Amino acid sequence: MAPSRSGFNTSYIIGISFISALGGYLFGFDFAVIAGALPFLRPAFQLDAWWEGFLTGSLALGCIVGCLLAGNLADRYGRRPGLMLAAAIFAVSSIGMALAEGFSIFVTMRFAAGIGVGMASILSPLYIAEISPAQVRGRNVAINQLTIVIGILVTNIVNYMLAGSGPEAWRWMFGLGAVPSVLFFIGVIWLPESPRWLVKAGREAKAKAVLEKIGAEEFVSTTMRDIGRSFEGLTKQSYRDVFQKAVRPAVLVGITLAVFQQLCGINVVFNYTSTIFESVGADLDRQLFETIAIGLVNLVFTIVAMWQVDKLGRRPLMLYGSIGLSVVYLVLAYLLQNQAAAGLVSIFVLIAIALYATSLAPVTWVIISEIFPNKIRGLASSVAIVSLWAAYFVLVFTFPILAETLGTYGPFYLYAIICFLGFLFVKFKVKETKGQTLEELEHNLVRH
Template sequence: MAQIQAGFNNSYIIGISFISALGGYLFGFDFAVISGALPFLRTAFGLDAWWEGFLTGSLALGCIAGCLIAGNLADRYGRKPGLMLSAAVFAFSSFGMAVAGNLFFFVAMRFAAGIGVGMASMLSPMYIAEVSPALIRGRNVAINQLTIVIGILITNLVNYALADNGPEAWRWMFGLGVIPSGLFLLGVLWLPESPRWLLKAGHDDKARQVLQKIGSVDFVNSTINDIEKSLGGDIQKQSYSAVFNKAVRPAVMVGITLAVFQQLCGINVVFNYTSTIFESVGANLNRQLLETVAIGIVNLFFTLIAMWQVDKLGRRPLMLIGSIGLSVTYILLAYFLQNKAAAGLISLLVLLAISMYATSLAPVTWVLISEIFPNKIRGVASSVAIVSLWGAYFILVFTFPVLAQKLGTYGPFYLYSVICFLGFLFVLKKVKETKGQTLEQLEQSFSAH
């Protein structure tokens, strides 16, 4: 790998990638905090199954709004201002959730948190992809997934530590989100703007300056040449209608389908409703929260494996292994939940599902979404794909408490198994390998001819 990266300023590339990826930490925080807080929120706000699903899913509704805002901001003003705004919104909403006096205000603040998370979930991987050389782009974009899982793990550990602090412990769980969002905001101030956006906006000298910090003269010249060819002289803001132009439609449909599949595969039910799953087999609150910590540790370990393999084994093999592996694991999990197996066996299957997801759909979907769209429409196309992702997430987490009440906790997992098998078939037929190719080469690969 050292030889491959010769000619690049690796410490600088990794530094700006990690700072941008702190948006992923915020994503992981808000994603995980609800799992530890739900047992307290059920009591504090008297939640039934419908309200539990809506409160959990309200984050996704905010994320949809955040993606739409970010898509416009990213193409009009650049990637950096959007990242700054997402951090500020996140800090405000974390404080708001912590002091919420009633259910409606809490849901409004969780919706606002979703706006910040949605912006970061789109802009962080996009930014990293645009500043990373082709041969290490997969690993660097996967840094965003690494910070997501670190956010999940740290949040689960904090939730576990706070759980014995009485019925108001959930306020501290949410309020502590002000700290990482403040650090993210300070870090973004140091980031350069994306060189691809700068060229698109006509700031050629600034783009060259950024690229010179990243790599050699040959890298700078070839990158500028490739970007200018792909832009075709068009630096106008693209509308959402351009996303469905015939020439780019194949890439957009692949991106949307992968985004929806990443959520409807069902794994986020395991992340968000850990307590519900383990309560169904008799585990107490302490065991439920301990399981969230175990999930966070396994998630982190297998995300590191994915980062190691995404530029070696490739995107497509990881997606195929993960989707078929999840399909089989869910059948086993549903069967043993249905038969009230011991919590230890349920834990083993849950952790196996997490490991499958962490090495495949979790990081690789974000990598592919950041790679496959043409330069001219990357901002709006990414926002369409990620809006679809968050829409699917809302459907998943909103419906699970209701389905679990009607079918039993095990019932939905049979459905998720079928979805994972269909996803496997889609990847097999429609998704091309992208490792080692520049964004401009991929633009040709995924375009209609």
């Protein structure tokens, strides 16, 4: 199919972006399934607060391993083989969790699922950023966040429907993850390799052929020239190169934003919905219904973010999201502390989700996929996202313990403070990246 009048083959770009972003769907599945399954897993495995936190967080420990694997795999063998491996791991681990007969086997399989999630969390947005023209890169990378939230919503609906099938319902909840895993694997077979990786591997003709499917001749020649320049003097890269002086500011911004996206606290709302609403007297049916409401709001406002990320820019969205969450958390903590009605708590939970979905959720992934130089993008992305998953583990592991010690409301006062500090960091340290090619961003980084 030839490029359109705009100079780009829009349908082709969106098509391959959506296929790559199916990794995000599986990310959303493994992320959300625990919220519906925990009420069944607690009695099945006799979980106390510590083990509940560890079981929930074991996904993040696997994610860290997956990120470390993906960075090297992506730079050595390409983005596409890594995505295929992630899909295979998803499928096997989903079946493994469904069939697990004991706590140790279940946690091992959830850890394995995390390896797949970690690989996809790097490779899907990285791949999309590298095949997208600068004008639509923010929107296209945000497709990955869209598929994450679709995965969360669909999983929450399925969990709600399965909840009445008895104490073994959790097995079906996890086992059904094998279906989208297989579809993702089949889809990746059809994807072209990243043109930037192909140039790095010395396969310029193949890279040019991929770019010709994406855009017109001027786009192809300009992009090939810019990519070639960015790899001049390329030597084998190691994690030591990620922290060299020239790129250290970008790496520190990437790591800080990744950690902030997790420690802002919103994933407590996603993973421990049942705990939060149980604390104000909601029954199991209401708890699981709230997960669906959260998923719907998350989806709607993620679409809003996709519409605005290349118009308003990355920085304004991050600023309003972080300060907005700080205020909403203070109100939510007060409501939980004073045993407010579940309906009122629900309103502020959903406002928090809407703020997050239009700001920190998609924009963090967009910025991480943009700000690192071509030479070390795979390794640098893995460092930032390892930091993200480490922060996620800390968050979900500590919440049941803090909630048991301080009350369910207590941690939300802490998250409000973290969000305010995040607002200050974005205001003073994060620069706008919209509308610039990856090579222009790299040039500006080195220059400054």
